[in-house]
Amino acid sequence: MTTKTSLLKVILLGDGGVGKSSIMNRYVTNKFDAHLFHTIGVEFLNKDLEVDGHQVTLQIWDTAGQERFRSLRTPFYRGSDCCLLTFSVDDNQSFLNLGNWKKEFIYYADVKEPEKFPFVVLGNKLDVTERQVSAEEAQQWCQENGDYPYYETSAKDATNVAIAFEEAVRRVLAMDERTDHLIPTDTVKLHRKPRSATTCCS
């Protein structure tokens, strides 16, 4: 079990401009670009890491937060092992929308047991001085909605970013041990599709 590398799909959801792409870039390439354009559709990066003796390849999916990109992003919710609901601590509306994001995810990802699905909540832009959402409010929301872990992050300063992803991995691994369900079944699926697609088109 320890030598096996599993592929975990983690998806970042949240309003446009809360910093989902920046969080992903900070975590994977340790870079921060203040002038990123809107993400169009979805993007992803892979990162290998070890958590509690488990070798894991984390596939982090970054999504477009704007409403007009909805139809592009939703097909990619399926197969996620963990969902990182993201808001910006300096934008109260993005916090209020967390519930909608959760609903959208559960609907399109076709989650069988929503109450057991591992969500992690991120309050980003901790570096900004003018907060609109207090840590208490956020923690309260997390508790009321299913006892989700909550992290205040800053992609700009690299605060808590790695910790949040590691926590996400722990949650998933814990889920898997409970259900005694091996992850690689997902990995196989991912490969089959493109292969068959290429053979029929070439």
Place this chain on the structure above:
Amino acid sequence: MAELIRRCSNFFLYDGSKVTGEGDPTREGICYFYPEETPIDKQELLCGQLAGVGRCVSELSSSPVRILRLRRNKYAIHMKDDFFWALGCSVEVPTVSVCELLDQLIKLFCFYNGSIRQSYQLNSRETLAARWARYLSHLQSGSSELHHIFSCLRTIDSTNVDPLLLLKAALILQACQRCPLVLAGCILFRGRVVSTQMSPELTMKVMVHESETYTKAQKPNGLSSTSSSSAAVCSTTVFLTMSELQYLQSPPVDKDLRSHSTPHKDGPLKKTRLSRTLSDMASTESDSSDPGPSQSPQKMSFSPCLSESDNSLFSPAPSQSAADPLHPPPQSPEPPFSNGKHSHEAEEEALEQSYYQSFHSNGDGDSQIHNKGDDSVFEGNSHFNGGGREGDTACGTVFDFRGGESGNEESHDDKELVGDSGRAQGQTAEVGDPPPCYGAFDNPEESPLIPMTLYLHRVKGLVLALLVEPHFLSDTASMEEVYHSSLASLNGLEAHLRTISPGAPGAQGPYIFAHFDCIQSTLTTNLSGRPGGAPEHPFVRATSLLHLHFCNTETLQEAIIRSAGAAVYGTRSVAQETYFQQHGGSLRNSGIPNHQDSAFSLPSKARHRLLKHGVNLL
């Protein structure tokens, strides 16, 4: 399948310099002959005949030969120095298409190998034969007959793709350009263009390498993990013509202006000339044969790149420069401009030299520093060696027209120049007008070729292809920046494009159309575009014929071509050509002109029907 649409029946490259004496066998001069299995005496027969006739005609008429007919075949001819190319097709193929195919083939070869003479000095015939074969098959395979008629780019079917994804692709390319060493790029998916910043001609050339690496990548690729970061990047040296480079290096605002002049370099015979709205207007407004005053503002901005080429040209093909016994790096640089360049250009160039120094000194310094560093991030890349060296050789040497070539060669160039000036006086328009900036260089093959690097980053079926300065490869920081800034987006774009269903071919409507955008060199059609798609289709044949007429008759705007059972309407403007055929409804015609003839309603039907395909004929 491919056999059906294979247009080329013969192709050969003949080097006359190898056959000078009476006793020299013709076979000595045959560099490449297609089909390769042709018996050698037949090869000799054809080469001897065509080369002889070609030389004879061109000497009698003192103009280059473009086409020769021999029995049931027509041969596009190209001659340069001692080299003689011929590409034969059946007589049914439009002359423009044959000539274009040959031009494409030669340009493709030069793009990947540099000048012909040098390639044959540096490589064995066998090696280069394989390349000719590859380029030839690439140009002929995989696309529909309609694509061949127009020699257009193969693009993804944008009707099935969310326009936002095209925007995404364009943004990826723009993000890469934040690195100043990146000239331009394109994004391809499964051998089709998603987005490109390059001219259609250049994009087409780049696609050859893409398809090559794709087939290679497919074979050993088992179930690799989805993270395919290693071995996803490769690069190769390519050679740009001066005008291509100038186009790429000019600021984006200038590019529209530039397109005035780009078409000039090819003869009016070829359809690209007709295509450019702006170019046609420009040539009527300002005397097209005079590249002087109207071009001067642009000239200023291009001068740095000319100087650049001066330097980099010195190195023979950079990837081979280390092990090149034939061409040691020139020890005593010749005085600049010895190749018969016009003196006023020389002066201008000298003026610009100082600008160049300040402009480029950074880059060179950079590359030297980074040469020492290892590109360990992108290991497993055998191609990378050339680039670093290139940075070295590119430092402050003097202009030499063609790197390692002998004085003998230069005299040939002089001859060409004489011929060109003759042509510029309007004797024959067959091959080309003077290029926009530098009257001394005429054909792309004759102008110096500037080594650049083609960088490819593959994510499964998706490829990011960038034309970069050669020292990009030794600039680890730049490479990492480009790689990391685009990786996530490429992953995402690939995922998006992969999930798009190829789209049901759709019940073919009551009509067929083909719409060719001459500017972007793209084709929209509702005719099944699969390879081998019935070249004998009457619509395709009619289109081919009409296209030929449009090409040959610049003033022709609309035409209807008909048989007893069908009528095809064609219309064109400087920017597009559109062909339309209505199915069903018996044609009412009695063989004599009749105003009730249903063929006459085709133009209005075409206008009406094609609107929903985004084709506006109003």
